[in-house]
Amino acid sequence: MSMEGRLDPSDASALRERVVRLEQELAQRERELAEHRREIRALHEREAQLLEIEAEQKRLAAVTENSSDFIGIASMEGVAQYLNEAGRELVGLEASELPRVTIGSFFFPDDLPYIEQHIMPATMEHGRWVGEFRFRHFKTGAAIPVLYNSFLIRDPETGEPMALATVTADLTERKRAEEERVRLKDEMIRVQAATLRELSTPLLRISDRAVIMPLIGAVDSSRAAAVLERLLQGVSAEQSRVVILDITGVSNVDSHVADALIRTAKAVRLLGAQMVLTGIRPEVAQILVALGVDLGSIVTMGSLQSGIAFALSQPR
Structure with missing residues (x-):
């Protein structure tokens, strides 16, 4: 390179090659972002499927006469009289054990006060109680989430209560679907946040010792x-000696932005690298001067191209 700072033909050719590589890296980044968007669409589709599963489960729960539900009958004293096969399988109860079972046996001891004080009085007063509750598995002791539907069977002639009955739906799969939907939603938010970070703070390598971060838009x-976080991670990971921060596309420059630039330059220097600030427009320069910002520790260049040329000219 001459004393006037011009590039000789060989340097210009090398610069063009690196710019081409930079463009290729940008294209690759765009392809990666497109892949992220496809992943987000897939998550949306999966969430819609889970919502459909939940709707289907609600429809099944509404069909109370379906024999796949827990269907049980007990005397007015609470002694079990009948429990269908699906119900016995749900709670791990053998048919031979049924005569010795009461309504309270299906629940956890901690839940009995609520049953005695709320569910049973509501059933007796209104003829029915419906709500989400839990059964106790007789063998494992595990909690089984259910839609518990307790109601009275009345004498068709006198209207007097004859028995207590329930048509209860197992909500285990629904709860799993809800948990899966929450997990997928959290994952979707994580992917979106990562995509936005990549879009707002891209870090591109232009040589084995230099990286560039172009900033566009407002900087709060x-x-x-x-x-700062992205730059420091990149400098450490890439073992960079020169970091170009291009602010050509930054829409606002105030004291907060200027302070951020200085703090970033100091942090980069602590990692053994040098920061080059490019894209300082005349109006931006006037603002920095008016703010009294000292950029003495930062190499400044008018254009991104000149910053790249500076970075590539540094010794290895």
Whole structure:
């Protein structure tokens, strides 16, 4: 390179090759972002499927006469008289054990006060109680989430209560679907957040010792922190000696942005790298001067191209 700072033909050719590689890296980044978007669409589709599963389970729960539900009958004293096969399988009860079972046996001791004080009085007063509750598995002691539907069987002639009955639906799969939907939603948010971070703070390597981060749009305190974190991670991971921060596309430059630039330069220097600030427009330069910002520790270049040329000219 000459004393005037111009590139000789060989350097210009190398620069063009690196710019081409930079463009290829940008294209690769766009393909990666497209893949992220496809993943997000897949998560949306999966969530819609889970919602459909939940709707189907609600429809099944509404068909109370379906024999796949827990169907049980007990005397008015609470002694079990009948429990269908699906019900016995649900709670792990043998048919031979049924005569010795009461309504309270299907529940946890901690739940009995609520049953005695709320569910049974509501059933006797209104003829029915419906709500989400839990059964106790007789063999394992595990909790089984259910839609518990307790109601009275009345004498068709006198209207007097004859027995207590229930048509109860197992909500285990529904609960799992809800948990899966929450997990997928959290994953979708994580992917979206990662995509946004990549879009707002891209870090591109232009050589084995230099990286560049172009900033576009407004820079607030939150984004400034993200820029600093991303830069420091990149410098450490890439073992970079030169970091180019291009602010050509930054829409606002105030004291907060200027302070962020200085803090970023100091942090980069602590990692053994040098920061180059490019894209300082005339109006931005005037603002920095008016704010009294000292950029003495930062190499400044008018354009991104000149910053890249500077970075590539540094010794290895």
